[in-house]
């Protein structure tokens with residue numbers, strides 16, 4: 337559906353005129369809405385017994401983390417030392433940050449211990465390195481249940497590099513005897529859990545609770561972290577989870593298994609909190625027709641939004657303005673020298689050169705997965721707050737791109 341589209345009353349054309357194209361734009365009201373929906377739903381089932389940690393890999397702009405903090409998000413799930421730094425700078429405390437890096441280096445381990453963040457470790461070899469520190473850790477389990485919109489984001493099961501399988505039970509108990517304190521269990525089954533995935537998701541949760549209460553000896557258990565993955569709608573036919581219902585089902589399982597010890601439950605949503613707030617605006621430069629397809633070529637592409645190329649993900653694309661031309665079947669593409677640089681295949685659009693297109697659901701894994709391929713700059717990022725646009729990251733420049741180059 338093409339229509340005059342606005343972000344808090346601002347038209348994409350006016351934003352592009354002021355800040356240039358392409359452009360990432362985030363609507364603060366939508367971030368707030370998502371924070372409130374998920375924190376309230378969790379509280380409805382768990383009261384004070386559960387916390388939301390934002391998986392900031394979805395979007396690491398520090399302003400985004402600050403908005404989360406002001407809207408009920410308790411902590412951050414960070415996967416690199418730099419993400420930890422950004423979380424600390426945004427005002428989160430060290431004990432509100434989990435550090436879920438995989439295959440950590442010695443430097444990363446030393447860093448996490450020195451900062452006092454909560455280590456989340458997914459390999460036996462890494463745990464062994466922590467014996468010398470007598471560290472307190474959450475351990476990431478892989479209980480053979482994986483979910484996700486694509487194999488690349490399915491993090492459970494034998495084909496996944498993530499997590500410790502329960503066949504290593506004996507080693508886990510040995511490592512505890514040597515001084516590592518397991519203070520929590522973690523599992524993240526994958527990304528973009530929708531209503532249709534609930535049965536497998538709840539099966540995975542039950543396996544985690546069983547591991548905590550029946551399979552492993554965990555005298556220091558304080559946290560049970562069920563990961564992130566909560567989906568949003570990218571296409572009309574998709575059905576998202578009713579979070580109130582889902583969390584109440586999880587609470588029933590929690591009450592069934594945790595009778596004496598009551599660990600704090602963590603969830604780590606990324607996409608849910610930020611995807612829908614973000615739009616990638618781009619401008620049509622040329623329309624090119626060959627024998628089978630019409631390509632609408634824009635000034636953005638896979639370097640700014642890699643999800644369609646990497647996972648064949650669907651992002652709704654609309655024309656920012658109502659057009660008086662015929663609708664046609666087109667493929668929206670970028671300007672990168674790759675044939676896979678397609679943003680939307682076979683879309684019905686009313687479109688002409690110079691139109692500004694709006695690519696939706698760009699807030700999560702958009703900018704944060706972008707690159708400088710073809711030596712192109714990343715776009716600026718704009719936050720719309722109280723109907724006013726603010727630059728929250730400047731567009732890159734050639735000097736910025738070459739800053740670390742050493743010319744011989």
Ligand SMILES: Cc1ncc(COP(=O)(O)O)c(C=O)c1O
Nearest residue numbers: 391524527564565604605606607
């Ligand atoms: C350990 C962990 N937690 C949380 C997330 C956040 O996932 P999502 O953005 O799907 O909520 C991810 C990414 O998939 C992850 O790997």
Ligand SMILES: N[C@@H](CCCC[NH3+])C(=O)O
Nearest residue numbers: 489491527643647700701
């Ligand atoms: N990057 C993925 C989701 C998160 C994967 C991280 N475990 C996506 O864009 O869907």
